[in-house]
Amino acid sequence: MNYQVLIVDDHPLFRAALKGALASACTDCEFLEADSVPSLFDALEHQQNIDLVLLDLNLPGAHGFCVLAHLRGSRPELPVMVVSATDDPRTVRHALALGAQGFLSKSADAATIGRDVGAVLRGEPVSATALGASLEPEADEAMLDLAQRLAQLTAQQFRVFGMLCLGRVNKNIAYELEITEATVKAHMTSILRKLGAANRTQAVLLAGRLVLDPQQIRPPPEED
Numbered sequence: 001m002n003y004q005v006l007i008v009d010d011h012p013l014f015r016a017a018l019k020g021a022l023a024s025a026c027t028d029c030e031f032l033e034a035d036s037v038p039s040l041f042d043a044l045e046h047q048q049n050i051d052l053v054l055l056d057l058n059l060p061g062a063h064g065f066c067v068l069a070h071l072r073g074s075r076p077e078l079p080v081m082v083v084s085a086t087d088d089p090r091t092v093r094h095a096l097a098l099g100a101q102g103f104l105s106k107s108a109d110a111a112t113i114g115r116d117v118g119a120v121l122r123g124e125p126v127s128a129t130a131l132g133a134s135l136e137p138e139a140d141e142a143m144l145d146l147a148q149r150l151a152q153l154t155a156q157q158f159r160v161f162g163m164l165c166l167g168r169v170n171k172n173i174a175y176e177l178e179i180t181e182a183t184v185k186a187h188m189t190s191i192l193r194k195l196g197a198a199n200r201t202q203a204v205l206l207a208g209r210l211v212l213d214p215q216q217i218r219p220p221p222e223e224d
Contacts, residue, residue: 003121008034009083014106018054018083018113025114025152026121037162038059041155049080052121054104056065057084057095059163064211065098065143065154066150072099073151079120098147102126143209150210152194160187165207194196 002025007015012035019031032047034040037059044050055068062068071080082095087105095103101120104113115128116127153161156177170188174181188200197203 003051004032004047005029005117005121006032006034006039006040006043006047006050006053008053008059009034010059014056021110021113022117024110025118029121038066038159041159044078045073045155052117053078053080054083054117055080055100057082057086057091061166063165063207064161065094065147066096066165066207066210067158068100069098069147069150069210071151073148074155076154081117081120081126085106093142097144112181119224142178145204146195146209149195153191157187157191157194160184161203161207164188164191165204 005022005026006096009015009018015033015035020032022029032043032050034043040053040059041057044053050102053071056062057068057072059067068080068082071078077101079101080099081102081104082100083106084091084095084108087103087107092103102116104116105125108116119124119126150161159177160173163176168176170181170184174184177184180181191197192199192203195206197205197206199222
């Protein structure tokens with residue numbers, strides 16, 4: 001059986017290193033690559049047979065666990081493994097609680113990477129005890145509730161939401177996504193409704209529950 005594995009990381013050298021680490025352990029794998037949240041969504045839209053996503057937790061625009069929560073809710077049939085240099089027990093447990101099938105530390109050796117990816121592709125459980133995550137996956141109710149809300153966003157709405165979290169105003173979002181401001185406003189209305197947020201600032205503060213670095217979050221100015 002041939003597997004399609006999508007590697008999502010903004011660093012080309014790490015993508016190449018990860019493919020190299022997996023090459024001997026996954027000889028029947030075809031590797032696809034994405035270097036951003038938009039290219040991740042494009043790959044998922046155009047490649048219908050992806051078997052596993054290896055997702056960099058620090059991918060720009062992912063806002064920590066936000067894109068993981070969105071993927072696990074919108075594509076529950078698609079296994080996702082988190083890949084990160086941030087591998088403390090709390091981060092690992094939260095990733096698993098939010099639906100990741102496994103966690104790969106960027107400091108792991110090639111044998112460990114190959115073993116764990118192979119296990120997920122075969123549908124087997126992956127132990128994270130080596131990373132200090134022997135306790136049950138944990139996430140508070142507020143985090144899990146927010147993850148369920150993020151799962152309701154469409155891919156385009158998540159793009160808009162991600163740019164909102166960077167402090168962009170509607171005009172900038174429209175320009176960067178090559179859509180009209182009216183379309184951005186329509187997306188914004190849906191985003192606020194699905195997240196249960198009263199305004200743009202509240203929506204961004206909600207995202208702060210899922211980021212690794214609170215400095216990533218920049219509350220935007222309110223707009224009409």
